[in-house]
Structures are given as structure tokens and as C-alpha cells.
Amino acid sequence: MFSYIPPIDDYRFLLTQVLGFDAAMAETGKEVDADLAVAVLEEAGRMCADRLHPLNRHGDEEGSRLVDGNVVTPAGFADAWRDFVAAGWASMSADPAHGGQGLPFILQLWLDEMLSATNLSFGLFPGLTRGACEAIAAHASDALKSLYLPRMVSGEWTGAMALTESGAGTDLALLKTKAMPQNDGSFVVTGQKIFISSGDHDFGGNIVHLVLARLPDAPAGVKGISLFLVPKYLPDAEGGFTIRNGMSVGALEKKMGIHAQPTCVMNYDDATGWLVGAPNKGLAAMFTMMNAERLMVGIQGLGVAGAAYQQAAGYAKERLQGRSADGARGPVAIIDHADVRRMLLNIRAFVEAGRALGGWTALQLDRAHHHPDAAERAKADALVALLTPVVKAAFTDFGFESAVQAQQVFGGHGYIREWGMEQYVRDARIAQIYEGTNGVQAMDLVGRKLAMAGGTVVEGYFDLIAADLDAAGTIDVAARTRAALNLLRTTTASLQGANMDAAGAAAVDYLRLFALVSMGWMWTRMAAAAQGEDAFHTGKRIVADFFAQRMLPQAYSLAASIAAGETSIMALNADAF
């Protein structure tokens, strides 16, 4: 099978020539420079390429299985997990106060890219554990923190998020799981959850579930939801964790993809748990983990797209079919055919802009946590909030489309399992759905994020973009992005105060338009920085042109579609569908 080449050159370029990494780190007081960052990424890349990528196909074929009520992951996964933890990758970006290494979030994000590129199913284990840690760190009592966090941060124990029920997915107001308070301060949790990623496994160690449930006196709806820490093993009198809690895997979901990932139906039968955060404030605590997860899920789309690109480009350079454009040579490698190049460039123009935009967002996250100035922290935090639904939805939509196009490059072989391309398509598909469907992300952007601080956050973001476009001078991608940005500004203004139908009708198209402009911004910054005559810089300028000329025009149809409004969408009676 193919190997995976970690995109280290691209990371280095972004850190040193585009994103101003060293300056950003100096500002936030992190003692990390680009050289150290690249060294870390190289090491992470080796682990992903050499250790996790070889397990990916097999993991899909074997899948996780339920044996006597316990999850058995595919051969090699448990060993790989132990190595991953031993090398410290699980704790890379966590707070040193809880045993983490405190490396900047941009390195975590790019580790996540490489994890997703090489083994999406595996990557969910550390990803969900990290989200659970963040929620516990932000909302749990000191007692819970000291008992659970160190071993979760290290990766000795893993985490899982138990939110969805069969009747309550997007709308958590409908959830029914109950939590009864006990005299000792604990709670007895009862209910069934579905779609629980990493709900059980055979890696050893405890599995800490964060479960949304209702207290007996809770108000109806989302204001009556609380969050509970429910571990698979309860503490015993000697300080060990040996007592099996009242929770079990009811079934493994049979899914389209990510077969190696054990997605569980979880039954909590009088399980013991502890409240995380205030009663009835579970949703706020949940969003702490959800927001981190949403960025990670966006990066999953990017990771799969990058891997699929590598395989498809490699295949296109080897596969001989057809004749050259002048008819003089044949058979030629299919990379010589314009349509094959078009498909590959569509993927690459997304992946490289996504890598840059994700990196930029991650730097804002570091600023939001560590900048000495509170106003700067707040500003960065608002930008992260604005970009989070965009990264989640656009990256996973482009990611899926990329996987489909990479599969298409393989022709009939793309449809055959052994080539691995169809697995990318099946795996990438989930990222458009979980952690809030992409429609929900779009409504979050249009319904909530545009209105933040009276619209000044989004205006500030557009101003940032405009300033960089002006600074880039006369390059084509800057000019074309400026036109698209103006269209985005007009469209944004037209959605101010839109009612829910109008917002919903526009949302998905609007988010894609927003993402295209953001990618155009990143291509402008990259093209402006890549003024050398070497192959790397030349390639950047060519792909920037491709993006500007062949992908960015989507902005015009999206704006036209949004401008047409919701009338034709809402006119049909529900029973006429």
C-alpha cells in the first residue's frame, strides 16, 4: 500500500513565512520557536506514518467487535495506543498544571491533521479524551480534578462524551437520562445513550464518560440538563479503581465507516456518577468540550483530504492511460490529463488553505488562553468562536468532496476496497455529521456568531482580511478575494436580523461563501510570502492562482442563491414533500 508523507515542509513554511509563529509565541509567553515546533511535528509525523497508518486498512476490515459485552479493537490498536501514550502524544497540548506539556495548540491541531490522515478511527481516542479533560478542568470540583485529570491527561485513562439519545440528537432538550442525588454527594445515572465514540475499548485503564442527564427537579428543556462524570471503574477503599460501575455496552453501531472506532450504544443502569459544574448548567459544560471537538472534527476533514490527495497524486503519476494533448505520445501518465489535474488541484487548494486557516485559528486559541492582555484574550476568543463552525463544517464538506475526487482519480480501482480510497470516503463522511451536523454549524454561524458583539466581531474579521489583501499588492488571488469579500460583506449585511427561516435557508450556502473568502485570504498570504523561484514557492503561487480562478468563483453562485431568499423553500406544504 501507499505510504503517508507528513507535510512538514508546509508546516515549516506556514510557521516561518506566513503565520508569524515565533512572534505569536513570544507574545503569549510560550517558550517554543519554529525550529522546536518543526522538530515536534517531524516526530509526530513519524509516529503517524510509521505506527498508525499501517493499521488503518486492517482496522477498517476487522473493525471493533463486541465480545462478551466488551469491546475488542482491531489487532495492533491497543499496542499502538500504549506507544502513543508512552511517547507523550496524548498530553502534548494539555495544561502543565494537570500534567500536560503545554505545547501550543497549533501543534496539537497539526498532530490531529496527521492522526486523521493516517487513522481517523484511532485519532478519536485522544481527541475525545482531550475534550473530556477540558470540560473537567473547566467545570469539575477540585476533588474530581485531582482524582481523574492526571491519568486522563497522560492518556492512561480515556474519555468519552455521552450526549445523544435515540430521540435527542441535535435537540438535546429532549433527552431523558435521569440522575438521582445520593446522600454521599454522588448521583445514580440511568438511561441509554447512542453514538458514543470510544465508549469502551481494550486499551486498559479507566474510561471516563461525561454524561448529560436530568436531575429529578430539573426544568424542562435545555435548562434542565446537567453533566455527570461516570467512570467505567469506581474508586475502591484502597484508592484503586477496581469496582465495575453500572454501565455496559448495549451494542456497537454498525456504520458506514470508521469501523475500527467502537461507537457504542451505552446503557447506564444505576451507574454512579458525580456532577460536573452546577446543576442544570450541563450544556455550558458540554460546550467546553464540544467547541474543542468541533475544531478537531474540522481538521479530520482536512487530514483525510490530505492523505487522499497524496495517494491520488501518486497514482496519477504512475497510471498510464490515453495520449498526450498533442497526440504525439501514448500511453501517458494520467497526471498529464487536464481533468485529472483539476481534481487534484481542487483537493490541494483546499488542503493547503485549510492547513493555514486552521493554524491561524489555533494561534488565536493560544492567544485566547495565554495573551497577557485581557482585551486581546477576549478578541482572540471571539475570533475562535466565529471560526469554529466554519472550520468544522467547511473543512469536513471540502474534506468529503476531496475524498470523493481522489477516489475518482483511481477510476474503477477507486471503488475497490483494497486500494483504500473508498475508505477515505466512508470515513470522511462522519465528520460532516457528528459534533453537530454541518447544517447546525451553519445556523450557529448565521444565527449566533454573526450577531456577536453587535456584529463587530465579524466586521473585525473582515477588516483583518481586507488589510492583508491590501498589503499583498496586485497579485491575482488578492484582487479576486477582495471582490469575493465585498460580496460576502453585502451578503452578511443582508442577513442581519433575518428571521429563522431566512437564516436557515441561507446558512449552509453562507458558511461556504465565508469559508471560500477565508481560504482566499490564506492563499493571498501564502502567495505573497512565496516569492522565490524554487519549486515549493512556485507551486504555491500556481495553486493560489488555481484557487482564485477556478474555485473562488463558487462565491458568485452562492451569493446569488442566498439573495434569492427563502420563499421557494418555505412555500411547499410539509405534507407535499
Add this chain to the structure above:
Amino acid sequence: MFSYIPPIDDYRFLLTQVLGFDAAMAETGKEVDADLAVAVLEEAGRMCADRLHPLNRHGDEEGSRLVDGNVVTPAGFADAWRDFVAAGWASMSADPAHGGQGLPFILQLWLDEMLSATNLSFGLFPGLTRGACEAIAAHASDALKSLYLPRMVSGEWTGAMALTESGAGTDLALLKTKAMPQNDGSFVVTGQKIFISSGDHDFGGNIVHLVLARLPDAPAGVKGISLFLVPKYLPDAEGGFTIRNGMSVGALEKKMGIHAQPTCVMNYDDATGWLVGAPNKGLAAMFTMMNAERLMVGIQGLGVAGAAYQQAAGYAKERLQGRSADGARGPVAIIDHADVRRMLLNIRAFVEAGRALGGWTALQLDRAHHHPDAAERAKADALVALLTPVVKAAFTDFGFESAVQAQQVFGGHGYIREWGMEQYVRDARIAQIYEGTNGVQAMDLVGRKLAMAGGTVVEGYFDLIAADLDAAGTIDVAARTRAALNLLRTTTASLQGANMDAAGAAAVDYLRLFALVSMGWMWTRMAAAAQGEDAFHTGKRIVADFFAQRMLPQAYSLAASIAAGETSIMALNADAF
């Protein structure tokens, strides 16, 4: 599980109010009117809904298997095939001269839609048999025709097309299978073929392979390819077919989808065959079956999209999540949410226009075969040739996108196998790849079809559209389609004489633009015909508006992307990918 409702009301509307079916039949001398046609479609719909749809999920789970060298299809498939044949569905549109029923091709096309909607894997058996029959009828000797055609037409025997080899897919010039002439006029065929749909099965009866191979003295390239009829069972001295030929299933391909369909690696080891058509003219004979197959494959995209729409619309009316737009009611059915409606309407606007455009093309095919005036036959034949790559590629692209959107309506449940939505996505994906990838279709359109008769065929087609738009008066969809048609005309002119790189860079976008205008044309005709105040007519007008306002604007970005040309696509060195 869900049931499938055959779209009989839509067929009736198209036959009687949009496509002028009775007049077209009168012109071609077929004694079929709309009442009879609807009766046939109703019966076909019952067979698909009641007999084939219930086998679809199970067929995916069990799949076809190879047992001791023989294919075993999923439980129920062989019985269903016998019933299908006994009821005469296999021979519906075949020439009465060969035992067919001679029903018009539009009924075959819509039968194919319902077959694809209910069981894509099953539908390939009659589809490939029909293509093989057409090639034999057009090119084989009378002796071969009388020996094989009657039992293939009836469906007692099935057909398979054996073209692809591991090194020769899109580019058949590279194929290596050999055919050695024997003294008795037969040939000995030796080689390996891959991706052979319906290559073997357990339905009983003979399996007639049409195999592309090279004669010993054949010129290199595509001018040295001949077509051979190679049956699984050879005729014996008593006129029976009892002698096993030297061909065997090397393996079943493990695929992303259509698991019930046995896609074979076929080994021909000194297999006996007979030449079909002239030596070294195999490609022409192959295209006889290929063109019929390409229309059918396009309809597969339509069929899956229609089925996926029904399931998603049904789910959206039942599933309760979220609140009404005014916030007053909750939970509400998700059909109340604008974004869910948008996804459903995207599918529906394609399906209903595709059904109409497919039907229109099928009527041209009937004219091409049966019109008394040779000039009219030639004109219709040219229109079918023009539309064939559009139907194949656009319907399967929109079909796949539709399946993905229908899956999205289900949220997390869409990713779970038992709900069946992910099967639609996996099954629909193949139609974009086989019978010539959609990139190859687009190159056929731009590179060959636009140039037919000095460009007069495509101009004539645009004139037909323009006349109908003018006739429709002031309705919105007509006005918007007229603008898009003008853009298409300009774009078409810009591609006249384009070199292969420029054509290849434009092709896929151009085909989609062409399809959007064609769909706008059909929506105009449907909206103009649907002037009643009943729910059916009202619905047509609303969906026409949706198409015109929310989907057709894609035309603008496609035209802009094409206008940007091939420079940025061809600039990158092959080794820089």
C-alpha cells in the same frame, strides 16, 4: 423499513402534459398510448416495490459470494430473477423480431429508474443483458443471433460485457487479451478481465460474455480490437448447452457498494468464442452496447436519488427536533426547518427534472429507431448522442450528491447501516465511475459531441430550448433559464476548436452547466404545463421556482471557472503534484 412509492403520478404528468407521448407514439407507429403506458409502469412499479425493494438491504449485507468457483447471489435474488423474467420485464423494450415486446424506450427507461431505486445491484442483470443483446443484434452473424438472441432477450440467459483489464480501463488501446482463430471459424480467447458485472451468477441458464480481445495480426491500439461472444456453456451436438467453456471467476471484487452484484475478475483460459462484427472493428460494436448502458447508468443516479428522497422526506416529517421558526412550538418535525427543506428540494428539483429530461431523450431514441422519415431519424439520433454523456455524468453526479444530502437529513442515523441511507451513497457512487468515468463523459461532450455536424447539432438543441422558453411566457424559471442558456451559448462558442488541455480543463464544469440549462428547460416545460391549483401542479411550480432561484445560479460560477481557462491547471510540473 421504508417502503418505496413508484412515481406514477409524475410519469402520468410527463406523458400526458409535458412530453406529448401519444403524439410521439403516433409519429413512430407504436401502438401504445399514455393509458397503456401508465398501466405498464404501475405493474412495473409494483414488481419493483414489492419484490425487489425488500431484497435490497439484505442483498447489501449478505453480498454475492464465490463458493467453489461459482457465484452465489444473496438469498432471494435467483427467485426474484425468475419471476422478473417470467413476467416479461426482461424483454419489455426489445425488438419483436428477436422475441421482444417492442414497448417504447421511455418505458424501459422509467422501469430502469424504479429498478435502480429499489435494487441497483439487481437492475444491472437485465441492463447488461439488454446491452449485450443490442450489440449482438446489430453486429453478430445470423447464426449467432438465432442461437443466442431469443433466450437472452427473454432473460432465460444473461449477458455480460468484458472490456476492462487491470492495465486497460479508460484506455482500451492497452488491452492484451488474445483471440486465436481456429479452423472451424471459432476463436480461442485467453486473458484476464476485471470489473465484470454479472460475470457469473446462480440464476440458471447460460451467461453470454462479450469479450474485447486482439487477433494475432491485429494492429496496435484501438484499431486492433475485436469483439467476441464467449458463452459460459458451449453448444453440444444435440443442440443443448452443456459443455463448460474455458472461463472461470478468478475472484469477486470487494467493493464500496452494490455488494449483491457479483463484479468478477474473469479468467478466459483457451475459451471458445465467436467474432461479433468485423475483425478489428470491436470498438464500434462495443459502443453499440456502451451507449445504451450509458443512458441506463445515468438513470441509476436518478433512481437512487428518488428513493433516497422518499426516505429522507418521510423521516423529516416524523423526526421531532428543535422549535418552530417563531419559537412558539417545539419539538417540531424537522421538515419545518428551512435547511432540511433546502436539502430535500435540491434532490427533488434534480429528480423531477431528470425524470423529464431522461424521458425526452428516450422519446428521441424511439424516434431515432422508428420514425418513418430518415432525416428525422438522423436528427433524433444526433440529439441522443449529444445528450448521452450529459445524462450519464450529470445524473450520476447529482444522484450521488442527492444520496449524500438525503443521508444528511438523517443526522447520525444516516451513518448507521440499518437505516439504509449510507447504502444509497455507497451504491450511487459506482455510477459516476463505470461505463466511462464522468470525466470521460465530459470529454466526449466537449471533444466530440459539440463538434457533431459542424456544431449544428448542439445549436439545434439550444434552439429547441430557446423556443420552449419563449413559448412559456413570463414565468420566472423561463426567464432565468434563458439567461443561463445565453451563458451556455457563449461558453460553448468559447470552446470551439479548444485544444485538448483547454477542453479537458473545461469539460466537467461545462457538462454540469449544460445539464443545469437542460434541467431549467424541463422545469420550464413542467411549470408551464402545471397551471392548475391542485397540490400536484402547485408543487411543480414551487419546485420550479426553487430550481431557478437556488440551483440554477451554479451556472454563473461554472461559466466563470471555465472562462478562467487551463493555465493554472497545466502550469504545475507533474512531479510537483
